[in-house]
Amino acid sequence: MLTVSHLTKRYGDLLAVDDISFNAPEGAIFGLLGPNGAGKSTTIGCINGLLNPGSGTITVAGIDTATRPRDAKRAMGVVPQELALYEDLTARENLQYWGGAYGMRGVQLNSRADELLARIGLADRPRDQVKKFSGGMKRRLNFACALLHRPRVLLLDEPTVGVDPQSRVALLELVRDEVVQGTCVLYTTHYMEEAETLCDRVGIIDRGKLIAQGTLGELRRLLGERDLLQMTGAFEPARLAEGLRPLADVEIVLSTAEHLTLALPNASQRLPSVFALLQVAGADVRETTLKQPNLESLFIKLTGKALRE
Template sequence: MLVVDNLVKQYGDLIAVDGVSFTAGKGMVFGLLGPNGAGKSTVINCISGLLRPTGGHISVAGFDIRKEAKKAKKALGVVPQELALYEDLPAIDNLRYWGKAYGLRGEYLESRVDEVLNTAGLADRAKDLPKTFSGGMKRRLNFACGVVHKPPVMLLDEPTVGVDPQSRERLFELVEAERENGSCIVYSTHYMEEADRLCDSLAIMDHGKLIAQGTVAGLRTQLGARDVLQLSGSFPGDATKQAIRALASGGIDLEIINHEEAGLTLTLSGASQHLPAIFEALSGAGALVSETSLRSPNLETLFLLLTGKELRE
């Protein structure tokens, strides 16, 4: 349903998207996971036609977005990161507006508007102005506006930012309902839990590039059974490295992911049984450990392994 092939987007000297390729099919949620500035919105805005790609090809429902822009756009529903609502227009009229913009008319328009108001849990607020809504209600209306025309391909850009847990849950249910209807959904987020909960397939993005791609389970196995040990304190350069190397050659399966004066991140298997040896070696190297955190493998530690930094910094 959606093919993105070697997409590049440059803003002057800055390469915001650097050769991104992926495909997404019917009835699936494709997750785009990455920290602030990774390039998620730029990818989504290139697909939606809001931005003009510098290079690469995109097709939506079989239509090339450059050569058959109109048909491609018709197949798309977009829920932008910034709310796209008319605050002084009743909720129901916001939906009618978007429905009409996508060519819906008459009874079918009205029935779709009612339907999405119900699924978004806003039926009793239909005549109210969005400016009187809570953040979560605005997000749900924003979502409803993007799906009123039943698009086969949906682009959701961080749809849960700033919403309360209840609205968030409701939005998840809306996404799941669209997936069951057979929609192809691109979902961007910087929350690992959301990616884990919703996405059938996932790409991890950083600095404009996809650094890992696969199913959530597949990405997990890439990690193997390795734990991540994060230490803060003081870790003198060469002595620390030598101490860790000595442990590794002594038969402990471990590796340095990141080493700074004030922090050391290691990946290792069977971490808990090796902790005493690690602390002893570090102390012998003149290091001081003030804080320790040991994490079992998950998508967040995978990101850390791939980039040496936290997903949320």
């Protein structure tokens, strides 16, 4: 449904998106997981026509965005990261305006606007100005504005940033409803939990490159079911490799004078032997965090840093 092939986007010397390729199928959610500045919004911008891709091809519902941009845009709905609403207009007027921008008119537009107002829980406030709404209500309306024309591909650019937990749950429910109806969703986020609970497939993006992609199971297998042991303190990196040699299945993911991250199976049961070897290697451990295998530990393994760093 949505195919991105060898997409590259450059701002001057900065390579914002570096040869990204992925395919998001119909009726499924493809998550792009990565820290801020990784290139997620730039990728979405290239897909929806906000930015001109430097190279690569993008097809939406089989339509090439470069050769038939208007048709491709008709097949897409975009929920931007920031609110994009006219605060002086009412909820209904906003929906009518954006529906009109996609060529909808008259009864068809009005009935669809009413239907969406009911779905987002604003059926009782259609004539209220948006500026009178709470942040969560605005988020839901912002989401609904992208659904008016029944897009086949929905692009969601970190729609839950700064949203309270209750509204977040409501938004994610709306996304799932769309998927049930056969919509293909591209969902960017830097919340690992969101990607794990919502997405059918996940692509991990960092510094413009897609460094891994697959189903959650496929990605976990990349980590080899190993736990992550993150430590802070004083370390001598040169002595660590030699000191940990007796533990053959331990991998040093990150090693600096102050931080050490190890990947190893059954870490909780092997802590005493690990600490003993570290002490011999001259390490002074002050704080320890143990992480079960998940997307974040995979991200740390792949990039050597946490998602929120």
